[in-house]
Amino acid sequence: MTVTDVQTDTDKQTMTITAELPVPAERAWQLWSDPRQLERWWGPPTYPATVVDHDLNVGGRVTYFMTGPEGDRFHGWWEVKAVDEPRRLDFVDGFADETGTPNSEMPTTTTRVDFEDREGGSRMTIHSSFDSAEEMERMLEMGMREGMQEALGQIEGVLADDR
Numbered sequence: 001m002t003v004t005d006v007q008t009d010t011d012k013q014t015m016t017i018t019a020e021l022p023v024p025a026e027r028a029w030q031l032w033s034d035p036r037q038l039e040r041w042w043g044p045p046t047y048p049a050t051v052v053d054h055d056l057n058v059g060g061r062v063t064y065f066m067t068g069p070e071g072d073r074f075h076g077w078w079e080v081k082a083v084d085e086p087r088r089l090d091f092v093d094g095f096a097d098e099t100g101t102p103n104s105e106m107p108t109t110t111t112r113v114d115f116e117d118r119e120g121g122s123r124m125t126i127h128s129s130f131d132s133a134e135e136m137e138r139m140l141e142m143g144m145r146e147g148m149q150e151a152l153g154q155i156e157g158v159l160a161d162d163r
Helices: 025-033 035-041 133-141 144-152 155-160
Strands: 003-009 014-021 049-054 061-067 073-084 088-096 109-118 121-130
Touching (some): 003 144, 014 144, 014 155, 025 109, 035 049, 121 133, 133 144
Antiparallel strands (some): 049 061, 073 088
16 A cells, blocks of 8 residues: 555644655656646546646646546646655645636645655655635545545556556
8 A cells, every 4th residue: 555644633724645655756756747647546546537737837737627437527726836846746726617717615725745765765745734624624524535545546556557
């Protein structure tokens, strides 16, 4: 299992997921920087992602949708805030309508992904923060924790293609 730890802190309005990967940080970075690799793991197995736009430059935008088992689509977007390839990626993640327009009625998540080389591979830490405890609870009730764990669990399969 790739995920080694999941911590939620309602007081700080954060969720932190740690994953150990059997590859260097530079290779782990590609899981995010290559849209074809990203869509192989970003959505949970029953809601695979399709990346539409993918610009990981500061101010850039990533748009995607996840397709559910019944064919229904759930759209999302990222606004890239900081990039330090291959060490760090910061973005705001939100829900959108079918045209990619952000849904202001849904919470957004500010995400920081850190990559650190370790003996035998790397550690990827995903720090998610929320604007309020209520928004955090709403996202957790929608299954964010479980969905992220399931999605990250697919990374091993992506990396296995390297072998």
